[in-house]
Amino acid sequence: MFEARLANGNIFKMIVESIRELIVDVNIDCSTEELAIQCMDSAHVALVSMSLSQSAFDHFRCDRSLSLGLNLPNVSKIFKMMGRDDTMVLKAEDSADKLMLMFENDKSGTIADFELKLMAIEAEQLGVPDTPYKCSISMPSSEFQRIVRDLQVMGDTCKISCTKEGLKFSATGQIGTGNILMRQNVASEKEEDHVTIDMEEPVELNFALRYLNFFTKATPLSPTVIIKMSPGLPIVIEYPIEQLGHVKYYLAPKMEEDEEE
Amino acid sequence: MFEARLANGNIFKMIVESIRELIVDVNIDCSTEELAIQCMDSAHVALVSMSLSQSAFDHFRCDRSLSLGLNLPNVSKIFKMMGRDDTMVLKAEDSADKLMLMFENDKSGTIADFELKLMAIEAEQLGVPDTPYKCSISMPSSEFQRIVRDLQVMGDTCKISCTKEGLKFSATGQIGTGNILMRQNVASEKEEDHVTIDMEEPVELNFALRYLNFFTKATPLSPTVIIKMSPGLPIVIEYPIEQLGHVKYYLAPKMEEDEEE
Amino acid sequence: MFEARLANGNIFKMIVESIRELIVDVNIDCSTEELAIQCMDSAHVALVSMSLSQSAFDHFRCDRSLSLGLNLPNVSKIFKMMGRDDTMVLKAEDSADKLMLMFENDKSGTIADFELKLMAIEAEQLGVPDTPYKCSISMPSSEFQRIVRDLQVMGDTCKISCTKEGLKFSATGQIGTGNILMRQNVASEKEEDHVTIDMEEPVELNFALRYLNFFTKATPLSPTVIIKMSPGLPIVIEYPIEQLGHVKYYLAPKMEEDEEE
Numbered sequence: 001m002f003e004a005r006l007a008n009g010n011i012f013k014m015i016v017e018s019i020r021e022l023i024v025d026v027n028i029d030c031s032t033e034e035l036a037i038q039c040m041d042s043a044h045v046a047l048v049s050m051s052l053s054q055s056a057f058d059h060f061r062c063d064r065s066l067s068l069g070l071n072l073p074n075v076s077k078i079f080k081m082m083g084r085d086d087t088m089v090l091k092a093e094d095s096a097d098k099l100m101l102m103f104e105n106d107k108s109g110t111i112a113d114f115e116l117k118l119m120a121i122e123a124e125q126l127g128v129p130d131t132p133y134k135c136s137i138s139m140p141s142s143e144f145q146r147i148v149r150d151l152q153v154m155g156d157t158c159k160i161s162c163t164k165e166g167l168k169f170s171a172t173g174q175i176g177t178g179n180i181l182m183r184q185n186v187a188s189e190k191e192e193d194h195v196t197i198d199m200e201e202p203v204e205l206n207f208a209l210r211y212l213n214f215f216t217k218a219t220p221l222s223p224t225v226i227i228k229m230s231p232g233l234p235i236v237i238e239y240p241i242e243q244l245g246h247v248k249y250y251l252a253p254k255m256e257e258d259e260e261e
Numbered sequence: 262m263f264e265a266r267l268a269n270g271n272i273f274k275m276i277v278e279s280i281r282e283l284i285v286d287v288n289i290d291c292s293t294e295e296l297a298i299q300c301m302d303s304a305h306v307a308l309v310s311m312s313l314s315q316s317a318f319d320h321f322r323c324d325r326s327l328s329l330g331l332n333l334p335n336v337s338k339i340f341k342m343m344g345r346d347d348t349m350v351l352k353a354e355d356s357a358d359k360l361m362l363m364f365e366n367d368k369s370g371t372i373a374d375f376e377l378k379l380m381a382i383e384a385e386q387l388g389v390p391d392t393p394y395k396c397s398i399s400m401p402s403s404e405f406q407r408i409v410r411d412l413q414v415m416g417d418t419c420k421i422s423c424t425k426e427g428l429k430f431s432a433t434g435q436i437g438t439g440n441i442l443m444r445q446n447v448a449s450e451k452e453e454d455h456v457t458i459d460m461e462e463p464v465e466l467n468f469a470l471r472y473l474n475f476f477t478k479a480t481p482l483s484p485t486v487i488i489k490m491s492p493g494l495p496i497v498i499e500y501p502i503e504q505l506g507h508v509k510y511y512l513a514p515k516m517e518e519d520e521e522e
Numbered sequence: 523m524f525e526a527r528l529a530n531g532n533i534f535k536m537i538v539e540s541i542r543e544l545i546v547d548v549n550i551d552c553s554t555e556e557l558a559i560q561c562m563d564s565a566h567v568a569l570v571s572m573s574l575s576q577s578a579f580d581h582f583r584c585d586r587s588l589s590l591g592l593n594l595p596n597v598s599k600i601f602k603m604m605g606r607d608d609t610m611v612l613k614a615e616d617s618a619d620k621l622m623l624m625f626e627n628d629k630s631g632t633i634a635d636f637e638l639k640l641m642a643i644e645a646e647q648l649g650v651p652d653t654p655y656k657c658s659i660s661m662p663s664s665e666f667q668r669i670v671r672d673l674q675v676m677g678d679t680c681k682i683s684c685t686k687e688g689l690k691f692s693a694t695g696q697i698g699t700g701n702i703l704m705r706q707n708v709a710s711e712k713e714e715d716h717v718t719i720d721m722e723e724p725v726e727l728n729f730a731l732r733y734l735n736f737f738t739k740a741t742p743l744s745p746t747v748i749i750k751m752s753p754g755l756p757i758v759i760e761y762p763i764e765q766l767g768h769v770k771y772y773l774a775p776k777m778e779e780d781e782e783e
Contacts, residue, residue, distance in 0.1 A: 074436045081411040081439070098437070108404060109427075109446035109456060114415075116437045143630060150603040154636075166631075175596045176620075176638045178603070185631035195631060335697045342672040342700070359698075369665060370688075370707035370717060375676075377698045 002030050002066060002092045005059040009088025009103060011052075011221070011241065013079040018218035018239070018247050019048050020072040025121050027067040030092075034245070038126050046211050047234070047250040049128055056244035058087075064094050069119035078114050092118070128250065133228035133236070135162040136198045139182055141225040141239065143195075145216040147180050152209050154178040157254060161204035162229060167197060171209065192223035203229045205253040212237070215249040263291050263327060263353045266320040270349030270364060272313075272482070272502065274340040279479035279500070279508050280309050281333040286382050288328040295506070299387050307472050308495070308511040310389055317505035319348075325355050330380035339375050353379070389511065394489035394497070396423040397459040400443055402486040402500060404456075406477040408441050413470050415439040418515060422465035423490060428458060432470065453484035464490045466514040473498070476510040524552050524588060524614045527581040531610025531625060533574075533743070533763065535601040540740035540761070540769050541570050542594040547643050549589040556767070560648050568733050569756070569772040571650055578766035586616050591641035600636050614640070650772065655750035655758070657684040658720040661704055663747040663761065665717075667738040669702050674731050676700040679776060683726035684751060689719060693731065714745035725751045727775040734759070737771040 006012055019026070022041035029036045037050040054060040082088065082103045091100040096118065103112040147169050151158055155173030162168075166183040185195040218239040219225075228236040234250040241247070267273055280287070283302035290297045298311040315321040343349065343364045352361040357379065364373040408430050412419055416434030423429075427444040446456040479500040480486075489497040495511040502508070528534055541548070544563035551558045559572040576582040604610065604625045613622040618640065625634040669691050673680055677695035684690075688705040707717040740761040741747075750758040756772040763769070 077414040077436065078439070080414065081441075083407075107449070108401075108454070109444040110404070110441060111444075112439065112441040114437060114439045140630075143632070153599040153602065175599065176636060178600070178634065178636045180603075180632060180634040183631040183633075188629070193630070338675040338697065339700070341675065342702075368710070369662075369715070370705040371665070371702060372705075373700065373702040375698060375700045 001061065001063050001094055002068075002090070003059065003061045004030075004035070004054075004057045004090045006056065006088045006090075007058050009082055009086045010084065011056070012088055013082050014218075014221045015050060015052065015241075015247060016072065016076055016079050018221060019050065020076045021217060022046060022048055022214050023072055025069065025071055025119060027069050027121050027123055029065070029067050030062050031065045032062050038128065039124060040126070041214075045208075045251070046214070047126060047128065049248040049250070050245070052241065052245035056241070066092065066094060067121075067123065068092060068099055069121040070099070070116070071119060074116065078116065081112060081114075083108075083110070086112075128248075129233065131230065131233070133233070134200045134230040135203045135228065137162065137167050137182075137196070137227045138224055139167070139195045139227070140193055141216070141219045141222055143182065144225045144227070144237075145219045147182075148209055148212040148216060151178060151180065152213065156209055157206050158209045158212060159204060159206050160227075160229065160235070161202070162197065162199055163202045164199070167195075167227075203231055205229055205231070205235060206255075207235060207251055207253060211249075211251050215251075218247045218249075221247060262322065262324050262355055263329075263351070264320065264322045265291075265296070265315075265318045265351045267317065267349045267351075268319050270343055270347045271345065272317070273349055274343050275479075275482045276311060276313065276502075276508060277333065277337055277340055279482060280311065281337045282478060283307065283309055283475050284333055286330065286332055286380060288330050288382050288384055290326070290328050291323050292326045293323050299389065300385055301387065302475075306469075306512070307475070308387060308389065310509040310511070311506070313502065313506035317502070327353070327355060328382075328384065329353060329360055330382040331360070331377070332380060335377065339377065342373060342375075344369075344371075347373075389509075390494065392491065392494070394494070395461045395491045396464045396489065398423065398428050398443075398457070398488045399485055400428070400456045400488070401454055402477070402480045402483055404443065405486045405488070405498075406480045408443075409470055409473040409477060412439060412441065413474065417470055418467050419470045419473060420465065420467050421488075421490065421496070422463070423458065423460055424463045425460070428456070428488075464492055466490055466492070466496060467516075468496060468512055468514060472510075472512050476512075479508045479510075482508060523583065523585050523616055524590075524612070525581065525583045526552075526557070526576075526579045526612045528578065528610045528612075529580050531604055531608045532606065533578070534610055535604050536740075536743045537572060537574065537763075537769060538594065538598055538601050540743060541572065542598045543739060544568060544570055544736050545594055547591065547593055547641060549591050549643050549645055551587070551589050552584050553587045554584050560650065561646060562648070563736075567730075567773070568736070569648060569650065571770040571772070572767070574763065574767035578763070588614065588616060589643075589645065590614060590621055591643040592621070592638070593641060596638065600638065603634055603636075605630075605632070608634075650770075651755065653752065653755070655755070656722045656752045657725045657750065659684060659689050659704075659718070659749045660746055661689070661717045661749070662715055663738070663741045663744055665704065666747045666749070667741045669704075670731055670734040670738060673700060673702065674735065678731055679728050680731045680734060681726060681728050682749075682751065682757070683724070684719065684721055685724045686721070689717070689749075725753055727751055727753070727757060728777075729757060729773055729775060733771075733773050737773075740769045740771075743769060 035052045086103040089102040099116045101114045151171040154171035159170040170179045215237045222239040226238040234252045237249045239247045296313045347364040350363040360377045362375045412432040415432035420431040431440045476498045483500040487499040495513045498510045500508045557574045608625040611624040621638045623636045673693040676693035681692040692701045737759045744761040748760040756774045759771045761769045
C-alpha cells in the first residue's frame, strides 16, 4: 500500500505544472525514500528529473516500491480543482489500477476526492550524468524566466556564455542582435535576489530557446535557479524545492555550424 | 410614466450579466411593487425568475404596469459603459417604444444617456412552483461557482446528493470520478462562509453542469447561494439581492438512465 | 555621433507604444534640441507629431542632425524586454546603419544591449497647422480613453460637440443612441481629475471612433489630455509629457452627409 499526505498540496501541483508541457505519460516511482520521476520529454530532446523526499510529507507510507503510470494532462485537470491551501493525499493499493487523490480544506470544510485510472508505461532506464561542472550559476528564477522569454523575440537559439564579466544570454535574428548580461550580485538584502557565479573556466554553449522556456514553468517552485555548464555537456537547469527535493532539466547544446540558420 | 433611480446602478448591471447568457429577448415587467422577470431560457430548459423591489430604488414611479421588451445583448453592451459608482436612471413613457437609460457620476461630473429601442416580446405565462423542499442548503456562492466550474473537467453531468454527511457534488467521465463534499460549517467568523444544511430527507438528483455554470453568473450579486431540492422536482438555485430581491434559477433533473452516457 | 541617456527609459517605451499601431516605419529626427517624429499614419488619415526635448535626458549629445529610420514593430519587440526601472541608452554613429539600444538595471545588475538595423525611409515634409482654436478642453486622459472605447459599441462615428453645457460625445447606431457629457469640473482635489473647457464659440464635429481609439494608446504618457477644435479643421489630441515634450495627433473631421450611414 502507498499513502502520502502533503500539507502544502500546492507543491505537488506546481511539480505537475513544471513538466506537463514536456511530458504526456509519466511514471511516478514511489519508494520508501521519495517520489521520483526520470524521463525524456515527448520529443526525446530534454531529460526531466524530479525528486520529492518522503520527509516533505506529513505522512508517508510505501510498503513496496511501485510505479504510478499517469497521463499528465488528466492529472493537471484534476489539480486545477485544488484550492490554494488544500492538503493533498495520494493513495494506491500495491497492485491497483487506480490512484486516489484527495484535496482537503479544513477552513471551508470541503473534501474533494478523485479516482484516476493508472496506465502501464514502459520505463526507460536513464543514466543522469553526475559530473562536476566548469560553471555553476545561481540566480533569481524569475529573472531567468524573463530573459529566456524575452530573447525569443530575437531568435530561436540562445548562446549562454559564462565569463569573468558575468553570465551572458545572446540571440540573433532578422531584427538584429540582443545580449543580456547578468553580473555577479551579492549586494542586495534578499538572498534570493543574489547572482553568484562559480566559474572554473569560461564556457559558451548554444541552446534552443523553446526548451529553455519549457523549463521555466518550474519557476513558481523556487525563487532561485541553478544553472550548470561544461563544454560539450548538456546544461543542467535545477529548481530546488526547499530542502526536500528538486526538478532538474537537462538539455544538450546545439552544434553551432549545422543547427543555426 | 415609468421612472426609477438606483443609486448603486451596479446592482442592475449584475442582474443583466446574471441572465444574459441564458436569454436573448426578455420582458422586464414594471409594476408599482417591483421590476420582475420570469421566463424560460432560449433553449426552454431552465426557468429564470428575477425580482427587484421598488424599495431598492431611491426613486420609483410606475403609473401603469408595463412590460419593457429588451434585447439583452444590446442592454449588456450599454451597461459596459456604466462606471463602478454610477447612479442609474430608467425612464419610459407609458406607451413608448424607447427606454431611456442614464448613468450619472457626481464625482467626475459625467452624464451618459442612452436611448434603447424597445421590442414587442410575447409574454409567457409561467407558474413557478412554490412547494416546500426536502432539502435546503445555504453556502458561499463563490464555492458553489468553483465546484460546478471545476467538475466540468470530469464530465457533463453533476450528481448532487444531500445526506447527513453533507452536500456532495459528483461527476464521472473518461478521466475517472470526482466527488466534492461540503460539510455543514457554522464555525467560521464570517456568516457568509457558513454552510448550513436543512434536510428533511436525503435527496439525490442529476443535473447538466453546463446549466449550473450559467447560473453562477449571478455570483457577484450575493455572497450566499441557497439551493433547494426535492425528489423529482426542479432544483432551485437562488441568489438573494440583499433584502430587496433575488435572481432564481429552476432546472429539471436529468433522468439517470436515458441521459447519461 | 548621437548618444542619449534617459534615466526613466519607460517614457520612451510608452512613446513607441503610443504610435506603433498607427505607423510601421518611421524616422526619428535627432537634433541638438530634441528627438522628434512627424508623419502621417500608414493609411494617410491622421498625423502624428512627437517631440522629446534634450532636457528630458540625463545625457544628450548630437553632433550632427540625423534621422534614424526604424521599423516600429521591431522596436516595440525590443522594448518589451525593458524592465520597469531600466535606464535607456541610445547610440548611433553619424553615418551608421545601426542603432544601439541599452537597457540597464542597477538593482539587479543586468545590462541588455541590442543592435537594431536602420532603414532608409523617405521623409515627408509636413506642415502642422499652428492656428488658435475655438475650443480647448483639458480632461483626464483615462476618461477620454474610456469614452471613446465605450462609444464604439454604439457606432463608428463620434460627434464631439463643445457647448456651454460641456463637452459631449455622441454615437448612433442599430442599438440606439448614446451621449456622454463631460461638464466643467474644477472641484476635485487632484488637479488631474479636473475638466476645464475654454470656449470661444461652440463647435460640433464628427470623427472616426477607430482613430480616436488609436490615439488613446498614449494615455499612459500623461494623466491629462488636451483636445482642440475649430470648425472645419482637424482636431488636435495632445498628450503632454511632463514639461519635456508631447505626443499630438491630428485628425480631419468627417463630412456628415457623405460619410455617415
